Structure formats: C-alpha cells, structure tokens
Amino acid sequence: MELFSNILIPLIILYIVFYGRIKKIDIYDSFTKGAFEGLKSAFSITPYIIGIFLAIGIFKTGKGIEILEFIFMPIAKLMSIPKELIGLIMIKPLSGSGALGMYSELVGRVGIDTLIEKMGATIVGASETIFYTMAVYYGSLKIKNTGHTLPCAMLSHIAGVIASVFICYVLFV
Numbered sequence: 231m232e233l234f235s236n237i238l239i240p241l242i243i244l245y246i247v248f249y250g251r252i253k254k255i256d257i258y259d260s261f262t263k264g265a266f267e268g269l270k271s272a273f274s275i276t277p278y279i280i281g282i283f284l285a286i287g288i289f290k291t292g293k294g295i296e297i298l299e300f301i302f303m304p305i306a307k308l309m310s311i312p313k314e315l316i317g318l319i320m321i322k323p324l325s326g327s328g329a330l331g332m333y334s335e336l337v338g339r340v341g342i343d344t345l346i347e348k349m350g351a352t353i354v355g356a357s358e359t360i361f362y363t364m365a366v367y368y369g370s371l372k373i374k375n376t377g378h379t380l381p382c383a384m385l386s387h388i389a390g391v392i393a394s395v396f397i398c399y400v401l402f403v
Contacts, residue, residue, distance in 0.1 A: 271370045278365035286325050295320060311395050312346045314339065318353060319391050323360040323384065330354065345402050352394035357387050 250257040289295070299316040306316055314336060322329040333350050340346045360383040368376060 274372070275366050275369040278369035279362070282324065282362055282365055286321070286328050289324075290321075290328070309392065309395070310399070311391070312349065314346050315350055315353065315395075318350055322354065322357045323387050325362060326359040329359070345398060348402055349395055349398045352398055353391055356390040356394045358383070360384065360387060 247257060250260070295317045298320050299313065302316050302320070303313055306313060311319070318329060318332045318336060321332050333354050336350045337347055360380070364376060364379060364383070368374075368379075
C-alpha cells in the first residue's frame with residue numbers, strides 16, 4: 231500500500247501533463263493562472279478568517295464558554311447531554327481546531343474510553359465548523375446576504391449533536 235501511495239501522486243501529475251499535451255493546453259500558463267487566482271482568493275478571505283480567530287480568542291479568554299455553559303445547562307440536562315460537552319458543542323461551529331483543543335481538554339478531564347469522551351469524539355466528527363466555512367465560501371465570493379444558510383446550518387449542528395449523544399447512549403450504555 232505504501233508503494234502504491236508513493237507512485238500515485240507522480241502518476242497523477244504525469245497524467246495531467248500528458249492530457250494537457252494531447253488537448254494542446256499550455257500547462258505552465260494554466261498552472262500559473264490558477265495559482266494566481268488561488269492567491270487572490272486566499273487574500274480576499276483573510277480578513278474574515280482573522281475576525282473569526284480573534285472572536286474565538288476573546289470568547290475563550292473572556293469566560294464566554296463558562297457563561298454559555300451556565301445558560302445552556304438546563305437545556306442540556308433536559309436532553310441528557312452531559313455538562314462537560316456544552317463548551318465543545320458551542321465552539322465546534324466556530325472553529326475546528328478550537329473544538330479539537332476542547333476535545334483534548336475533555337479527554338484530560340474525563341479520561342479515554344468513557345461515555346462522555348465517546349460522545350465528544352462523535353460530536354467533533356458529526357458536525358461542521360459553520361462560521362469558518364461560511365466565512366471562507368461567502369467571503370471569497372463577496373456574498374453579504376447569507377439567507378437561510380446560518381439557521382439551517384445551526385439546525386443541522388443541533389441535530390448532529392442530539393444524534394451523537396443518542397447514538398452513544400444506545401451503543402455504549
């Protein structure tokens with residue numbers, strides 16, 4: 231398998247070069263134009279990404295997670311969601327790396343192979359970084375009116391969290 235992996239990428243590159251030659255496409259020119267467009271896109275979304283990471287940093291250092299845990303604890307209790315997961319549930323729509331950091335912190339608190347750890351892992355895998363994704367896609371296209379995207383994405387996040395908790399209760403209890 232390792233040999234196959236090492237050979238696959240050069241074969242793909244050779245295929246692209248030969249396909250370009252057959253279709254009479256200037257491969258180098260196409261590559262440089264594509265790279266330039268990619269850099270323009272990266273620069274255009276940079277302010278949105280910086281804004282998200284700045285907001286996350288302020289939120290975490292300003293005890294925003296603790297406040298949200300206090301606010302959402304009654305709802306979580308009603309849905310049998312352990313309180314240890316509330317911070318993870320709140321940060322995942324904002325940042326994937328922030329969610330992984332919170333998950334790592336959760337593992338340190340509750341231990342590996344516990345029900346809460348399995349729920350946390352399932353939540354991390356079953357949900358999306360909504361605000362980051364919206365910032366990248368809408369920011370690169372300069373779309374200001376997001377329409378129903380955010381409410382629908384948040385609803386899918388909530389559904390993923392509920393399903394993750396329920397499935398873990400069914401499989402591991």
